[in-house]
Amino acid sequence: MRCPQKTSGRCAPVVFYVMIAAVLGPFFAPATYAQSAKPSAQLQPPAKYSAPPVQWDLKTGEPIRLKFHDGRELVFKQSLLRPEWVSIPFTIYENTCQPQNIGQKGEHRIQILIVKVALVWSQHPDASKIGQTVKVKNPDGGFAPLDTTDFLPPTAFGRMPELSAQTESEEIQMEDFSWIPSHGLAAAPEELFVVRWEGEFMIDNAETSAPENRPIQGYAGVHLQKTSDRVLKITRIDQLLALFSNAFPFGDVVSMSIYDQKRTLCQVASKVDQGPLVREIRRLQAERTSVDQTLVYGRDSILSLWQSLESFQLMTLSPERLYSTLTETTNGVTTTHFVLTEVE
């Protein structure tokens, strides 16, 4: 397998790609979705390319349909939406303000959501196709199903109203919280403020293109409160920090910046065991194979996380994969045309 992102000669952890894919979508406010998701006349190829048009049929409260000129029809469907808890073990290996106070082990407990979304035949002359995921022709000549399985952290799915009852804040579970600067006790403090909480991965430097480790995701201004002697729970996050948007403090190394009583900003760094998260994602991906819930326009908010039909292109599940694009320039004006791709 080709390794698109090398880390010291090895491929980056699978979860890195999963996370990148997970955070691609949520860029646009829900209001934008309604605007950008409207059927566009320009999606219909011009007559000289003679491809039959495909029309979006978007009515609030009804399934999201994609209608072919000959009566065939696709609908968006999704798998079960159920957040799952996962524990990410970590070990503190550095504490700049209390250099000797290290080695504590703990778990960062977080909910994740694995969801599969697909375009499924709802009308087709061949009855056996109904309920099957549409397959589109790839450049290599083969056909591939138009679906995607997505991973979402709570900062993303937490915005879905239908999941608000099932969404809970992240927490840190530890036997010993004495590593917290100016705390000194094993029991959790009543509250904790973390200035920065960031995870590192190796990616290319935007200026030099050289691959290097750097923080790529996390939170700034994290307020935590004690729920028991062993647990600190997040009550507020002032700002998400993400190079790729909507992630959480996860990486090869995760560091926190916390003030001590002298207002020195201390750095506490942890090594993270990524295995449990990766295994859980794989388990849920294997489990969530069926897409039996029809997405309803204006009600189901998973789409609002992706916000625009355009963003689906980034997610494999791309209505635009139903088209080929042709670009022509006439009198200095460049126009892009869309031509229907072969589907089955």
Add this chain to the structure above:
Amino acid sequence: MRFRTWALSLSIGLVLSQTSLATAAEFLSPHGVLEKASRRLRQNQLPSAADYAELETAIAVGNLDAFMDQKVLSYARSDRFAHGMTFRLLEDFEVLTSGNLGRNVWSRQPVPPYGEREDTLTRFFFKLAKENQSWDRLLTGTSYEVPIYETALVRFQGRTDPDFLRELLDGPNPSSQLDPVFVPRAPRHSRNLQEPARPEIKLLTFPERTPFLAGAVTTNRFFERYTNVALNKNRRRAAALFKIFLCDPMVPAIENGLDKKHEYLARAFPKEWSLSIQDIRTRLKSTDAEIHGHDAQCFSCHYKLDPVGQTFQASGLNLSRSLSPGALIYKNALGNKVDLPVSGINDLAHRITEQDDYVACQVRKFWRWFVGTDIPLDDSRLQQLVRIFNHMNHQPQDFAAYLTRTEEFRTFPRKIDRIDFSTVRPHLNRCDSCHHGVKTKSGDALPQFAMSFAQLQTDHRPWLLKMQERMNRTDFRRMPMDWQSWREDDLTSVRLWVQQSINDLAPEVAK
């Protein structure tokens, strides 16, 4: 047309006269001075025909000095001066990006790739030069023009400036924190894909001495260029400050590609190299003189990097309003230890600009940019120029114009016998940014020029010949591809060094 011919012949004549007079005469002619001033102050632009005509008149009426004073100042007040200074500063900050990150991700979207789109740092540099602000504002400035593009997809090609400055743009507002900064846009298909994206420019102005701001340093591009990890503790950013503002070369004690690397690593980590920072700290406290913290080579940097790095601790993926106290500690040019506690990044910035070494460093830079590295600058002259720079309130237009009126500016450069590798290494880095690791048709990987050419070997000669051939081409294969953005002096240095190295490596018979 007639005048153009006259100007051309004058120019050729000037070159010939300069060449022939190089050993006989000491100074450039007034025409040569005007041309050199115009080139240096206006991004290599030649004087206009009218400028030459005015010069002739001024010579005829004996008003040459007044004419030159007025002319160079007008050059320094031009937009081209501001553009030139912007380019010099981008180079000085080493943020001249290759700009290819994510270029292939969405080739159809009209937003320029990272490094080609407008950014806060570039606008900051341009404004400083154009408005003739004090040079110190590079460090102490608290006003920014933030370009906001009409899409959020751009974040995939590197973090956007609005994201970096979000806490400043939005304030701490948890309810709005989940959505990135963006402006809703029309669906893709209704846009003209060829039309370049135009950002909205948001002006952010904060009071003087805003504690979490430090001019060009607290910008997205500076943070993106000098990234940080938990282990590094912002030492990389600290090193950039020492290098840019105090002209401390910050040569790593453990230099890549040299035999000494093993020696130093062995000293730092006698048993194994893959140790954590905690292991390193333990060794720092150890009495073993052979280990990292006690090694003079290592300590020569860490005593100054660590406290300056600490002032960056509060900011990472975004710029934070929180502060992290630190200190400016270093040995100044007189050998005295400077030890100044600072409350945060802005305090640090002001402390740096108060240093004599800072002023001397910036004066040397202006000298390099406008007079040239081929004219020596001795200490007494440097001190004299420092006083003048201070007298001019560190205003770049005035000082640049002044330098072009000095005697040294009019002096013919001394003949340089050999080009040192350290002169061309930064330029070879630019070559490496595109070529390193690329394979030729025959399957050979190109060497990392800036590293491997430090110690030339016989098998480097074919590469050098290839470089020479490409640099001399006039077609699309000409290298460097972006030669127009290179300084003429730099290109000449590389050419001369390549030729010199080819000669050095020539087989004995040929020699």
